[in-house]
Each structure stands twice: as C-alpha cells, then as structure tokens.
Amino acid sequence: MIIIKILGGLGLFLLGMVVMTDALKTLAGSAMRRALMQFTRTPISGVLTGALATAVLQSSSATTVATVGFVSAGLIPFSAALGIILGANIGTTMTGWLVAILGFKLKLGTVMLPLIFIGTSLKLFSRSRVGTVGMAIAGFGIIFVGITTMQTAMDGVESFITPAQLPSDTWLGRLQLVAIGILSTIITQSSSAGVATTLTALYAGAVNFNQAAALVIGMDVGTTVTAVIASVGGSLNARRTGLSHVFYNFWTAFLALQLIAPYTWLWNQFGAGALIDNAEIALVAFHTSFNFVGISLLLPFLKQFAWVIMRIVPGEETTYTDELSEALLEQPELALNAAQKVLEAELLALFHHIAAILGDNTGKRVDLVALQTALDDTHAYLDRIHLSQTAKPNWERLINLIHALDHLQRLHERCEEDEDRAQTAQATSELMEDSQFLLVTLQNLVRLVQEKRWQTAIEQAKQASFLIHHKVKPYRAQTVNQIANGQIDVLTGTARLEAIRWLRRVSKHVTRSTFHLYQAILAQ
Numbered sequence: 001m002i003i004i005k006i007l008g009g010l011g012l013f014l015l016g017m018v019v020m021t022d023a024l025k026t027l028a029g030s031a032m033r034r035a036l037m038q039f040t041r042t043p044i045s046g047v048l049t050g051a052l053a054t055a056v057l058q059s060s061s062a063t064t065v066a067t068v069g070f071v072s073a074g075l076i077p078f079s080a081a082l083g084i085i086l087g088a089n090i091g092t093t094m095t096g097w098l099v100a101i102l103g104f105k106l107k108l109g110t111v112m113l114p115l116i117f118i119g120t121s122l123k124l125f126s127r128s129r130v131g132t133v134g135m136a137i138a139g140f141g142i143i144f145v146g147i148t149t150m151q152t153a154m155d156g157v158e159s160f161i162t163p164a165q166l167p168s169d170t171w172l173g174r175l176q177l178v179a180i181g182i183l184s185t186i187i188t189q190s191s192s193a194g195v196a197t198t199l200t201a202l203y204a205g206a207v208n209f210n211q212a213a214a215l216v217i218g219m220d221v222g223t224t225v226t227a228v229i230a231s232v233g234g235s236l237n238a239r240r241t242g243l244s245h246v247f248y249n250f251w252t253a254f255l256a257l258q259l260i261a262p263y264t265w266l267w268n269q270f271g272a273g274a275l276i277d278n279a280e281i282a283l284v285a286f287h288t289s290f291n292f293v294g295i296s297l298l299l300p301f302l303k304q305f306a307w308v309i310m311r312i313v314p315g316e317e318t319t320y321t322d323e324l325s326e327a328l329l330e331q332p333e334l335a336l337n338a339a340q341k342v343l344e345a346e347l348l349a350l351f352h353h354i355a356a357i358l359g360d361n362t363g364k365r366v367d368l369v370a371l372q373t374a375l376d377d378t379h380a381y382l383d384r385i386h387l388s389q390t391a392k393p394n395w396e397r398l399i400n401l402i403h404a405l406d407h408l409q410r411l412h413e414r415c416e417e418d419e420d421r422a423q424t425a426q427a428t429s430e431l432m433e434d435s436q437f438l439l440v441t442l443q444n445l446v447r448l449v450q451e452k453r454w455q456t457a458i459e460q461a462k463q464a465s466f467l468i469h470h471k472v473k474p475y476r477a478q479t480v481n482q483i484a485n486g487q488i489d490v491l492t493g494t495a496r497l498e499a500i501r502w503l504r505r506v507s508k509h510v511t512r513s514t515f516h517l518y519q520a521i522l523a524q
Contacts, residue, residue, distance in 0.1 A: 005153030009200075012146030014193050017095075020139025024057050026132050040076055043302045046083020047090070047295060054091025060191070063088040064227045064245060066334065068325070071237045078237040079306050085227070085245045086298065089220065089252070089291045095192040096284035099199055103147040112141035147196060154204035166211055174214040174257060181218020186225050194219040195287065199280050209279050210260055216287050217256045224249045231325075238325055240313045247309065252294035259290055320345050320374035324381045335385050336397050340520055342378055343404055346371065347513055348449060350411050351442050354506060357415070358439040368415055375409055396523040404516035411509040414502060428496055431475075434468050434503055441507075445514065454518040461514050465507040468500075475500050 040046040054063045067084045070076045115137055122134025167173030184194045195216055202212045224246040231242025263286055267275040275282055298305060321342055328335040349371055352364040382402055387395050441464040448457035476497060483493040 002153050006150055006197075009146045009149030009151075009153055010188075010193060010197055012149055013143055013196050014146075014188060014190060016139045016142030016144075016146055017190060017192055018139070019142060020136050021057060023132050023136035023139060027129065027136065040080040040083060043079075043083040043086075043299055046080055047087035047299070050084035050087025051091040052087075053084075054088045055094040060088040060092035060223055063091065064223075066331065068227060068231050068238050068241050070334070070337075071241045078240050078310075079302070081237075081241045082244055082302055082306060085241065086248060086295045089223075089249070090288065090295065092191060092223065093284060093288040093291060096195045096199065096287055099143075099147055099196045100280040100284045103144050103151075103196075103199075112144045116141035116145070147200065150197065150200040151203065154200055154206060166207060169208075169210045171257075174210075174260070177211055177214035178218035178221065178253065178257075181215040181220075182222040183218075184215075185219045185222025191219040191223045194222070195284070199283060202279050202283060209264060209275055209282065212279075212283050213260050213263075213286055214257070216283060217253050217290070220256075220287070220291070221249045221253045236313065236322065238323075240309050243313055244305070244309045247305075248294070248298065251298070252290055255294050255297070256286075256290035259286075259293070263289070320349070320371065321377045321381070324377065329381075329384055332385050332387055332391070332394050332398075335381070336394060336401065336520075339378060339382055339385070339401055340397070340517070342374075343401060343408065343517060344449065346374060346378065346408055347404075347517065348446055350408060350415065351446050351449075351510070353415055354411075354510075355439055355442040355446070358435060358442070360439055360443065368412065372412060375405065375412060379405055379409075393523040397520045400516040400520040400523065404513045404520065407509040407513035407516065411506065411513060414506050414509065428499065431496070431499055431503065434471060434500075437467065438464050438503060438507055442510070445510070449514070454514070454521060458511070458515050458518055461507070461511040465504075465511040468503050468507045472500055472504050 040049055050063055050067070053066075054060045057063060064085065067076075067081050067088075071078055071081045119134040119136070119138030119141060123131045123138065125131075126134065167176040181194060181198075184197070185191045188194060198207070198212050198215045198219070201207045202209065207215070224242075227242040227245035231238045264275060267278075267282055323338040323341055325338065328338050349364075349366045353366045353368070353371075356365045382398065382405065385398055387398055389395050441460055444460055445457050448454070448460070479488075479493050479496050482488045483490055488496075
C-alpha cells in the first residue's frame, strides 16, 4: 500500500511537471528560444542564458533539445551551444529548491489545492493566454500535492527501508547509488522527479545524506540521455553538442563524488545536528554547488574542451539534409528553421548548376541524383511538421516553404532536361542576350542570398523573369514565320521554341522559389 501511494505521489509530481512545463513553453518558449540565440556571444553569457531559460521553463530537457536544434539548424555555432548546455545544469537545480523550501519547509501541499481549482477554472473558461497561465498554475499546484502524497506515504517507510539496506557509504556503494540515480532518470525522463523522490526519502529517513547525494549525482548524469536522443540523426555539430553534454555531466559527477566528504564536513562545522536538521536544503545546495564548481573549472578551458569533442567526432562529408533532425519535429519552430536552411542550400545548388549549364566557367555543377534525393527528403520532412492554420506565424512559414520546395522541384526538372536547350539559347542570336542576362542574374542571386539580401534578390529575379516572359509570344510568332518561309527548318525552329520556353520556365521558378523563401523568413 505504501509503494502504491509513493508511486501515486510520484505520478502526480510528474503530471504537474508536464502540465506546468508545457504551459510555460507555450507562454515563454519562443522568447526563451530567441534569448538562447541572441545572448550566447560569450561562454559566460551562454551559461547565464541557459540557466535562466531552464529555470523559467522548469525543464533542462527543453533547453537541451532546443540548443541541439539550434546547432543542428546552424542558428548558433557549436562553441556557443556549450555555454548553454553548462548553464542548463545550473537552472535545473531550481526545481529542487522549490521542492525543498515550499514542499518541506513551508509544507504548502494542502494550500495548493485551491490553486489547482483556480488554474483549472482559468483553463476551462478561457482559451487565450489566460487559460495557458491557468494550466501553469494548476501544474504548479499538482507538483506539491504529489510531494505531500509522497511525504505521507513515506511516514512509515523507515520501518522497512533503512539506509543500512541500501549500498553502504563506500566508493563501490556510491557508484551503485549513482547507477540507481541514472536508471531512475532514464525511466522517468525527469531528473526533477528523481530529486523530489530523493528529498522525500531523505526527509523520511529512508536514506542518509551521503546516499541521497550519490543518488542526485546519478540523476544529474541521467539527464544526458535526452541530449543524446535529440542529437541522433542530427547534424555533425548537433552530435558534438549531445556528446559534450554527456562528457560534462560525467565530469561533474566525478567531481561531485570527491566533494561529498568535504561538503558534509563543512556542514558539521555549523553544529552537530546542522546537516540532519537541514538535510533537504543541504542536498539541493549540494546539487547546485557541484554544478557551479564544475562550470567554474571548465569555463576557462572551454575552447580546449570543444577541441577535444571535435577530435572525438571529426568532420565528415556533409549532405544537404544533415540538419533535418528527427528530434526537432517535436518543436515545429525549430523544425521549420532547419528545413528553411536546407532549402536555402538546395536553392543555391540549383542556381550554381543552372549558371554552369548557361556557360559560367566558374559555375558548380551538382550531382542531380543526390540533389533530387535531398529535395524528396526535405519534402518528407515538411510533411511531418503538423500545424493548424491558427498556429501563426509558423503556419505561414510552412506554407511558404512548401511553395518554395515545389518550385525547386520544378527547377530541378528543368536541369534534368536536355542541356541542348540552354546551349541553343546561347547560340541563337535572338536569345543570346536573354541567356546572358539570366546567367548574370543567377550569379548575382547567389551572392545576394549568401549575404541575406533577399529583397534585392527578388527584385533582380523578377526583372529577368519579366523580360524573358514578355519575349516568348513575339519570338514564337517570329520563329513560326521563319519556318513557314523556309528560313529555318522545323527541327531548328522547334529547338529554338523549346529554348525560349526553357528560359521562361527557369526564370519563373527562380523568382518564385526566391520569393517564397523570403516570405518564410519574414514570417519568423
């Protein structure tokens, strides 16, 4: 019966965390993601931003997954991501402080019941942000009801579970407890839940302080699973970010194990019963302290740390779709960022290829088969980003990215057509000027897109498309007349007509793909 009540309390705690975190992501998620991108110019600012984002969202997993997503999408460099990952470890300790102070010192579990009613009522009677605030309030209340439930269940637990029954306070025993902590976090997918359970067990006397400290160390290591999962299938730098999180947490775990003895000694200097009387506060302070010490020792050597990670995960040949990480699909905004970056790369590849077949000696021909595979993979990825029309501005971004991809697919088809059409356009005096104008336009577009000068790029693309489009009809009539009066044969005339149609279609799809990608950027 006690086990059932403990599991029920843990379930309530996890439910509260999920409800509150989801609501906080909705309320502050976009702002936090923008902050993560904007305030990571130095390692220290990255640490502070990561800590703040995690404290606000009450989820180190959310911060870690977002960071891996930004790196995967190329929005922030790998070196900047390291600071955020370190800071997230500090921010996640905030949950422990809330539980220790409000749940144990102030014992607000019963007081939270009306708060749950108020929060749920706000959700029921309001569908705006007020309703989301209500969910955050209700989730916050459920957390402490769960803590109270676990406390009540553990009141008699010390009669059959005692510190003596758990691994002893030896190096082997501590390592066993660390392993238990890692396993509990993997199972619950929440280090906060593990810390809360450990605090409750410590409060009930089921574990002593040193055992609780070892369990918390293991739970800290267990959070790396989320980063690893998020980085699987991601870009090179995303995998490096996930691995750096693993390495850092194992480093702090090793450091923390060394600190248990001096930390308990320090507490005992305040008095014989200081540690026992304030065990819950001491435990969360230990959790924060060893992360703070770990970050302080690593920050001066962050460049060297990054170098080691890059040596372990060396660079490799990249493909167009490296950034399309599966993990990003859980956060549509990040998935759209990644897809947009991939589409820009595919657009530039097509521009380079068309310029090359129009006679640009410096143009870069691409493997059209590989590019077709990339376009198809991008299409499949966009199909998996599910949004509703009310999810603005992401809905507009998705629509424009789909439009842009459609025009890139058609542009790819033009590239697969017989290159004789491009050569005919270059060799025909009436089309030579238009062919050269499109070539120069493409060369300019490559430069303008790389410089992010999208508006100028669109204007130049529209100008080329307009001139070529308005030449088609009179040129067709002129060519048919030349065939009729015997100036050229039917085969030559047909080739010229195909050439002008090819130029018109290419210029149209170049313009439309550029336009829709720019619209996707504006919708961010």
